[in-house]
Amino acid sequence: MKDLIRANAGLLFAGVATFILMGAGQALFGPALPVYVRDFALGEGEAGLFVALLWVGCFLGVGFMFFKGALVGPRHTLAVMAAGMGLMAAEAGWILTFAGGMFFGMGYGMATAVFNPRVMRAFGTRGPSMLSLLNATFGVGAIAAPLVFVWLGSDPAWTFGLVALALVAVFALAGPAGRESVAVEGPVKAFRPHWGILAFGALAIGMEASLAGLGPTALIRAGIEETRAAQLLSAFFVVFLLARVVLIFIAHRVEPFVLYTLSIGSAALFALGAAVWTPAICFVAMGASAGVFFPGYYVTASGKMGEDLRVPPTIVAAGLVGAIATPLILAPLVAGMGERGFFWVSAALLGTATALALLSLRRMKV
Template sequence: MRDLLKTNAGLLAVGILTFILMGAGQSLYGPALPVFARDYDIRLGIAGLLVSAHWIGCALGVAAMFVWGRHVTPRLVVVIMGIGALLLATGVAWAVTLAGGLVFGAGYGCATVVFNPRMLRAFGARGPAMVSLLNATFGIGAIGAPLVFVALGNDPLTTYAICAGLALALVLLAGKAGGAEVVAPSTTDGGFRPHWPALGFAVIAIGIEASLIGLGPAALIKAGETETAAAQLLSAFFLAFLAARLLLTFTAHLLPSFTLFALAMLGTCLTSVLAAAGAPGPSFVAMGFFAGLFFPSEYVTASRKMGTHPMVAPAIIAAGLVGGIAFPLMVSPFLYALGAHGFFWLAAATSGALALVAFASLRPMNR
């Protein structure tokens, strides 16, 4: 393992810093939505379109990787995210803010395809644990950014400007690893074989995760929390999210990946029920732990089912993006109509139904 770390130190370092930036940028959407709604004089449901813009950008980034993936470097990915953060920081107009979310999301989508499959292959048998570690570092940025947002007086423009500055610093400091082509060459494993059940689970799981992250703070405010408290709870959500992924780094080999996925869905259902029943703050934080298990367990399961073809990683991530785009887009216009705790009842119903299907599918999915 020590030799693997030495050989892949550059890739690991750039990947960690990039994922911290990804976490910071995405986590700001939730606490920023009420501020953008107020500043641009739009309804909260319309402001929620920023979350969908991010995920549409992710989809465009992943689609681009199908065509140009061999030529996309870590440095280029960070440049794209930096431009998106800069647009979000301008505060010029709502259309520019939406464009910023779209561009940041495009870089985010490219980054997931650039780093995850490479880490899985580079570290061999420890690949699943290293994928968990890489995605855990996302939580560092996601924890810190809302706290910075609160410290700056709930100012999304300055906070996104800081993200743009961090992107510029990473571009300058990335070195050779930042310019390296990191998408592995084509393999000859019999062609691309999509596994539709695994991709279907990805659609719903990432849809739930995107809704919790992007719309959860607005739902907390609807349930009676202040804007500042909602931002702080989102940081705590990501602290639990980070804890789950760090735990996976040491325990991913103890349980089959899809068993972890099913347990994560059950935990999300139970904590959503508790949130809807009158304890939204602590329960939302607990949801972060279970949401942190979604992507690593699903990605490893789907990769095992679909093989090592270069189209596998973009396909898995694209499936998740379908949910990431569609779920917030469908839910955000109805945030007020759902009532004080309706968002959490909806999360409970969705995650509970998926948990039932997942437990019924354990044997074939773990095979």
């Protein structure tokens, strides 16, 4: 294993640094949203649009990867993300600010399709565990960003500006790391979309996006003050990170769809707890479930759909469909459902998905 790590040190550096900043950028959308609602006088639908545009950008980035993925390296993804963060830091009106969110999302989607398959292939049988490690580092940035946001006086301009500068620094150091892993050695399985697992992924990633993007607003609506909501989002990502660290040691030993099913089932229970008991504790606990959503989905889908270069963008794109649609649907829907409506709806969606996943366990085995 040490030899594999040494051989792929450049890939790991670029991937870890990029994922940390991806986590930081995404985690800032939630705490920044109430500030933008106030400063730009936005309605509920426009607020949901801000979160959704991140994922629209991701979808566009992944779409580009589907057709031109072999030409894209880490520096391309970092440049696009830095441009998006810079636009948001400028705060030149809500339209350009929202456009910056979409540009950041484009780089985010491209980076996901650049690094995940490369790490899976580079580490062979340990690929699922190393994939969990890579995605765990996402949580480091996601934990720190809301705390930095509060420390900087809940000022989106300063916080997004710092992330932009960090992305530029990684751009300068990343070089072409990871490009050597683009090609697949040996026979390649045919490209065959598996609509069942793609639908499960769309729902799970849609809920992950909603928890990160709409969660702080839902907590505020439930009576938690704004600064505390940002701190709870940081705690959510602490638990998120811990779950992915645990996956490093077990992901290669457990059937991936079993992990997926356990993750959405536990998330449904925690959402119900937030609705009937305490939103603060149960929202943070949902971080453990959300941390397992993507690894369980991605590894299952990879096993079902083959090794064609179009597979990783397709897997990510399906999740992004959910990530785009879910906040747009939930934001206006839960606005009139009382102070805990977000958690009631989340419990219903996740509970239904859990029942369907249990019925699909045999068919989803890889």
